[in-house]
Amino acid sequence: MPDKKLKRALAPEPIAHQGMAGPGLFGDVGGQVKMADIAMLAGVSESTVSRALAGSKLVNPATRKRIEEIAATHSYSIDQRARNLRLSRTGTISVVFPLSHESEQGIADPFFLEMLGNLADQLSNRGYDLLLRKIRSDVPRMLTDLLREGRTDGVLLIGQSTQHDLINELAEHYQPLVVWGARQPDNRYITVGSDNRGGAAAAVRHLLDCGHRRIAFLGNRQLPEVAARYQGYSQALSAAGLSVAPDLLLPVPFDRQGAFAAISGFLDRDRAIDAVFAASDIVAIAAIRALDQHGLKVPHDVAVVGFDDIMVAAAYTPALSTVRQDIALGARTMVDLLFRLIEGEAVNSVELPTALMIRASSAHPA
Amino acid sequence: MPDKKLKRALAPEPIAHQGMAGPGLFGDVGGQVKMADIAMLAGVSESTVSRALAGSKLVNPATRKRIEEIAATHSYSIDQRARNLRLSRTGTISVVFPLSHESEQGIADPFFLEMLGNLADQLSNRGYDLLLRKIRSDVPRMLTDLLREGRTDGVLLIGQSTQHDLINELAEHYQPLVVWGARQPDNRYITVGSDNRGGAAAAVRHLLDCGHRRIAFLGNRQLPEVAARYQGYSQALSAAGLSVAPDLLLPVPFDRQGAFAAISGFLDRDRAIDAVFAASDIVAIAAIRALDQHGLKVPHDVAVVGFDDIMVAAAYTPALSTVRQDIALGARTMVDLLFRLIEGEAVNSVELPTALMIRASSAHPA
DNA sequence: CGCAGACTTGCAATCGATTGCAATCATGAT
DNA sequence: ATCATGATTGCAATCGATTGCAAGTCTGCG
Numbered sequence: 001m002p003d004k005k006l007k008r009a010l011a012p013e014p015i016a017h018q019g020m021a022g023p024g025l026f027g028d029v030g031g032q033v034k035m036a037d038i039a040m041l042a043g044v045s046e047s048t049v050s051r052a053l054a055g056s057k058l059v060n061p062a063t064r065k066r067i068e069e070i071a072a073t074h075s076y077s078i079d080q081r082a083r084n085l086r087l088s089r090t091g092t093i094s095v096v097f098p099l100s101h102e103s104e105q106g107i108a109d110p111f112f113l114e115m116l117g118n119l120a121d122q123l124s125n126r127g128y129d130l131l132l133r134k135i136r137s138d139v140p141r142m143l144t145d146l147l148r149e150g151r152t153d154g155v156l157l158i159g160q161s162t163q164h165d166l167i168n169e170l171a172e173h174y175q176p177l178v179v180w181g182a183r184q185p186d187n188r189y190i191t192v193g194s195d196n197r198g199g200a201a202a203a204v205r206h207l208l209d210c211g212h213r214r215i216a217f218l219g220n221r222q223l224p225e226v227a228a229r230y231q232g233y234s235q236a237l238s239a240a241g242l243s244v245a246p247d248l249l250l251p252v253p254f255d256r257q258g259a260f261a262a263i264s265g266f267l268d269r270d271r272a273i274d275a276v277f278a279a280s281d282i283v284a285i286a287a288i289r290a291l292d293q294h295g296l297k298v299p300h301d302v303a304v305v306g307f308d309d310i311m312v313a314a315a316y317t318p319a320l321s322t323v324r325q326d327i328a329l330g331a332r333t334m335v336d337l338l339f340r341l342i343e344g345e346a347v348n349s350v351e352l353p354t355a356l357m358i359r360a361s362s363a364h365p366a
Numbered sequence: 367m368p369d370k371k372l373k374r375a376l377a378p379e380p381i382a383h384q385g386m387a388g389p390g391l392f393g394d395v396g397g398q399v400k401m402a403d404i405a406m407l408a409g410v411s412e413s414t415v416s417r418a419l420a421g422s423k424l425v426n427p428a429t430r431k432r433i434e435e436i437a438a439t440h441s442y443s444i445d446q447r448a449r450n451l452r453l454s455r456t457g458t459i460s461v462v463f464p465l466s467h468e469s470e471q472g473i474a475d476p477f478f479l480e481m482l483g484n485l486a487d488q489l490s491n492r493g494y495d496l497l498l499r500k501i502r503s504d505v506p507r508m509l510t511d512l513l514r515e516g517r518t519d520g521v522l523l524i525g526q527s528t529q530h531d532l533i534n535e536l537a538e539h540y541q542p543l544v545v546w547g548a549r550q551p552d553n554r555y556i557t558v559g560s561d562n563r564g565g566a567a568a569a570v571r572h573l574l575d576c577g578h579r580r581i582a583f584l585g586n587r588q589l590p591e592v593a594a595r596y597q598g599y600s601q602a603l604s605a606a607g608l609s610v611a612p613d614l615l616l617p618v619p620f621d622r623q624g625a626f627a628a629i630s631g632f633l634d635r636d637r638a639i640d641a642v643f644a645a646s647d648i649v650a651i652a653a654i655r656a657l658d659q660h661g662l663k664v665p666h667d668v669a670v671v672g673f674d675d676i677m678v679a680a681a682y683t684p685a686l687s688t689v690r691q692d693i694a695l696g697a698r699t700m701v702d703l704l705f706r707l708i709e710g711e712a713v714n715s716v717e718l719p720t721a722l723m724i725r726a727s728s729a730h731p732a
Numbered sequence: 733c734g735c736a737g738a739c740t741t742g743c744a745a746t747c748g749a750t751t752g753c754a755a756t757c758a759t760g761a762t
Numbered sequence: 763a764t765c766a767t768g769a770t771t772g773c774a775a776t777c778g779a780t781t782g783c784a785a786g787t788c789t790g791c792g
Contacts, residue, residue, distance in 0.1 A: 033514075034778060045742045050780055060740060077514040081456065082778035085447045085747050092497075110677075113479035120498050129517065130498045131458075132486045148399075148443040150748090151495065256677065285681050292683070311476075311622065315651050317658070317683040400748060411772045416750055426770060448748030452777050516778090 033076045041074075042067045053078065093123055093338065094131040094152040096143065098161040109254060109282055110310040111327070112158055115180070118331030119156060126339065128153070147174055154338045156180070160224050178338045180330065182224035183349045190341065191349040192334045196225050199323035199354030200232025201239075203277055203305045206321075206356060208240050212275035212303055216248045218263065218287060219279025223254075226279045229307060233277055248273065252283055259286035267294045274302060275362070281306035281313045281322055288318075288361065303362040318360035325354055399442045407440075408433045419444065459489055459704065460497040460518040462509065464527040475620060475648055476676040477693070478524055481546070484697035485522060492705065494519070513540055520704045522546070526590050544704045546696065548590035549715045556707065557715045558700045562591050565689035565720030566598025567605075569643055569671045572687075572722060574606050578641035578669055582614045584629065584653060585645025589620075592645045595673060599643055614639065618649055625652035633660045640668055641728070647672035647679045647688055654684075654727065669728040684726035691720055 039046045044063065052059045052067040059067075070076075084090050095116065116132070123130045131152060135143060146152060154176030160167060164184065171177055171189035183191045207215050217233050219226040234244045247270065252262040259282065267290055276291075278284035284306030288298050296302050298318055306313060309324035330352055337347050405412045410429065418425045418433040425433075436442075450456050461482060482498070489496045497518055501509060512518060520542035526533060530550065537543055537555035549557045573581050583599050585592040600610045613636065618628035625648065633656055642657075644650035650672030654664050662668050664684055672679060675690035696718060703713050 047742060077511055079778055080515040080517050081447065081451045085451050086780050088747065110476060120500055124500060132496045132498055134486055134490060145443055149446040151446050289681055312678045315655055414771060445748055452750050454777065
């Protein structure tokens with residue numbers, strides 16, 4: 001047998017795809033250089049290159065060093081497509097926003113956007129990519145597609161929307177799933193969320209302490225998180241010996257315009273309220289505007305408390321009292337739980353504490 | 367030769383990975399079913415399945431129908447990892463945020479978050495996924511890695527940050543790249559951005575029309591977009607026969623706290639201003655708060671105009687006058703240009719019109 | 733000098749698809 | 763009955779990596 005190794009090393013295509021622009025920082029962008037090229041240059045097999053680059057102990061330190069240098073010289077990076085295929089993983093976590101029918105247009109609420117930013121941080125810290133998906137009405141189809149296509153190692157679902165039952169069914173068959181939202185008795189999936197009930201109760205107690213009695217509740221109680229906040233609201237009222245007045249419960253949507261319209265409509269027929277507890281800061285801000293247009297001053301005539309503590313809340317005029325959710329902690333927790341699920345660990349849902357931020361919009365009436 | 371086909375069809379593993387939970391909606395999530403399984407069930411080769419599912423005309427309509435039905439029954443989806451590897455594409459577009467040193471912590475500005483939401487819409491409309499990346503200080507390394515790893519078919523860079531030269535160098539070697547930001551004379555990359563100069567000039571003209579003369583400019587002029595806005599500012603002043611007062615130029619950062627601190631510091635030593643033009647709404651809002659804390663009322667004592675028209679601008683109190691950027695159009699344009707680049711078309715940078723939104727914060731002084 | 737055992741390395745199968753080319757089949761014309 | 767022709771289908775290589783197993787090299791010790 002003639003020397004096969006030599007023959008390979010002398011093969012006509014050294015690596016010269018094209019100009020090979022030298023050591024310039026961006027010389028080889030585009031992924032033309034492959035592992036086989038590095039192997040040939042180093043005079044070893046692909047196996048050895050793979051092992052060297054993966055840090056395996058099975059390669060001679062000298063060989064490894066040479067390979068690493070060659071790889072660096074040609075600014076080679078492992079092709080993640082191929083690697084992931086072989087390892088049957090993806091290196092990608094999907095973040096999915098189920099959009100309710102209301103706001104088909106987009107992820108509007110700053111709370112969710114801030115959450116997204118934090119998740120991106122957390123995931124990139126762990127070397128994972130973040131795949132962003134919005135899902136419209138047909139959640140089941142799109143979600144299963146996403147999973148089956150093998151594009152993702154796990155899913156973070158932001159908000160339960162009104163899809164609780166579907167999520168439950170999905171969870172039966174798909175493990176690496178963490179949902180931001182309210183923990184419910186029959187949840188078969190892992191949730192991370194705030195103590196909605198407790199936070200809301202604290203807010204309403206605060207309004208009661210200020211002497212308010214006719215406190216409107218603004219929010220769509222079909223959403224589990226809002227339902228939990230409503231529980232806190234009603235619980236705080238009961239504790240004070242008051243009962244819930246059904247005419248003070250407004251099922252307003254979460255988007256700005258919808259909320260504004262709903263609240264305006266309400267104020268057109270009923271203005272006998274002295275406080276408002278809104279299920280989100282966006283709703284609270286819409287409420288303040290609507291109140292203003294109806295000649296009611298905040299906090300003088302009506303006190304307002306929101307929920308979330310989005311960035312603008314403190315900067316708003318009047319500064320918005322609100323129940324603070326710790327978004328950064330929430331994101332960290334979701335990612336942490338998801339990776340533990342991926343590793344097969346059994347984990348439990350988490351409920352995070354909230355903090356009542358009292359600001360100008362609910363200052364004690366003079 | 368014995369009948370090989372028959373042997374295969376009778377092979378022991380029918381497909382029974384496990385329970386095969388029946389036709390339940392989520393029965394087969396997880397990607398266990400592969401093309402080979404479908405092929406076997408249909409009694410054809412993988413080639414035929416591939417062609418049938420890809421809509422090739424090379425398969426018998428009857429065969430195609432049968433394959434499609436079997437695929438549907440077993441809720442099979444093509445594995446995108448494998449497909450993309452074979453086709454050497456990814457089906458993914460990366461959206462990259464270069465974070466300047468200032469705000470290492472995260473994507474804070476609502477403008478960028480709204481942009482992100484819109485990009486997600488546009489990309490998913492085209493069947494592409496959106497990979498979100500934040501890049502810290504070492505832009506070159508991370509960006510080239512991202513590209514070389516073969517994870518992405520194209521890159522949307524949101525904001526030039528202070529990396530103009532690096533981006534230029536990158537663009538020499540990497541084509542499918544569209545940048546949100548200011549068009550500059552020596553750009554070798556495609557940009558989409560607003561008419562920063564024109565928008566700013568309109569805003570400043572408006573302030574001049576209201577009778578203001580000492581108009582502060584708030585923004586970090588190292589950023590190309592801000593530099594362009596500054597040009598508009600200075601141009602409008604010149605046109606009115608005024609000159610730029612260097613002491614009215616404040617290099618404030620883009621994040622809320624930093625902006626607030628910088629403006630407060632300025633007001634501590636100089637309060638002889640009657641208007642403020644801020645390079646972003648976030649800065650404008652910070653300015654309003656700082657002015658308020660220094661006993662200056664907006665718009666009575668000082669008029670304020672921002673830039674962006676983020677969602678809270680109109681809802682703010684006082685409602686914020688601002689230069690509106692059409693985010694949705696911007697996102698659509700970026701995606702459109704990127705896909706045309708990917709298809710090899712030659713395209714040009716785009717500058718989008720802005721609209722001056724006059725609201726309460728700059729109402730004509732009484 | 734010979735051989736066991738520890739180190740290194742390479743071969744070849746594999747992940748799950750796509751596709752050029754060859755092979756097969758059916759049909760109609762002669 | 764024979765053959766050209768077009769319509770279907772299958773074979774096998776390929777995308778770029780990883781890894782179990784076998785083979786080869788080198789060392790030290792008897």
